[in-house]
Amino acid sequence: MAELITVDDPDDPRLADYTGLTDVALRRRREPAEGLFIAEGEKVIRRAGNAGYAMRSMLLSAKWIDVMRDVIDEATAPVYAVTPELAERVTGYHVHRGALASMERRPLPDARVLLAPERGSVRRVAVFEDIVDHANLGAAFRNAAALGVDAVLLTPRCADPLYRRAVKVSMGSVFHVPWTRLTSWPEDAGLLREAGFTTAALCLSDRSITLDELVARRHEKLALVFGTEGDGLTPAALAAADAHVRIPMDAGVDSLNVAAASAVVFYATRPDPS
Numbered sequence: 001m002a003e004l005i006t007v008d009d010p011d012d013p014r015l016a017d018y019t020g021l022t023d024v025a026l027r028r029r030r031e032p033a034e035g036l037f038i039a040e041g042e043k044v045i046r047r048a049g050n051a052g053y054a055m056r057s058m059l060l061s062a063k064w065i066d067v068m069r070d071v072i073d074e075a076t077a078p079v080y081a082v083t084p085e086l087a088e089r090v091t092g093y094h095v096h097r098g099a100l101a102s103m104e105r106r107p108l109p110d111a112r113v114l115l116a117p118e119r120g121s122v123r124r125v126a127v128f129e130d131i132v133d134h135a136n137l138g139a140a141f142r143n144a145a146a147l148g149v150d151a152v153l154l155t156p157r158c159a160d161p162l163y164r165r166a167v168k169v170s171m172g173s174v175f176h177v178p179w180t181r182l183t184s185w186p187e188d189a190g191l192l193r194e195a196g197f198t199t200a201a202l203c204l205s206d207r208s209i210t211l212d213e214l215v216a217r218r219h220e221k222l223a224l225v226f227g228t229e230g231d232g233l234t235p236a237a238l239a240a241a242d243a244h245v246r247i248p249m250d251a252g253v254d255s256l257n258v259a260a261a262s263a264v265v266f267y268a269t270r271p272d273p274s
Helices: 013-018 024-034 042-050 069-074 084-091 111-115 134-146 164-170 189-194 211-216 235-240 258-268
Strands: 004-006 036-040 055-061 079-082 099-104 124-128 151-154 179-181 198-202 222-226 243-246
Touching (some): 013 084, 013 099, 042 055, 042 099, 042 164, 055 084, 111 189, 124 134, 124 258, 134 258, 189 198, 198 235, 222 258
Parallel strands (some): 004 079, 055 079, 124 151, 124 222, 198 222
Antiparallel strands (some): 055 099
């Protein structure tokens, strides 16, 4: 059972994991370097724990202590009870969900291991290229979880899926979809080819086929590659892809944001239940 500790000093060093949560640049540097990430809200904290992430500590306002009593009873990490005002001073924003937890990151798997042929269940993967918006990335992970994508690969410049905003938008789905970060892109597209995947780049180009055409080809293993809303996929990524694919649209609309596009594509390419 965790020790419940009342803290009334915003400068208490025991709260260091929670300081400056609104400073994105700072947190991007600190969290991976220190091996932590922040889970916000009851559901997300529970999902992180259920996914096997170890807790470093938890920060709760008084009204959440009874709600989280079972988590407190099972935790071995310290639990800090604070007022909402103190939580705001420490984090830099109003913690309206009233519950935060600092969790231990886990080492990312090697992409070759994630895609290995002996892992026969990995047949549909998503590749996100240079998506730096945490909300978009979190939403895309939620789509991947909901629509049965087996794994997610991120290019080196992609945002951190375990950053608080991404975790929150994903509703903890980032904990349940296997993912890793590629070390070199688009060179690592070769790993997909070696593992038997057909790589389909979502884009508008002269050689684009429709999403329906892609589905009709019934590829056994499919890697779906998405770029940023503004610039789309890089020329090098397009050159490395086996196919270019577009979502047919009406009313003069030529593109969707990556979260919406991924939902459409994941649904259309889901395995035939028969």
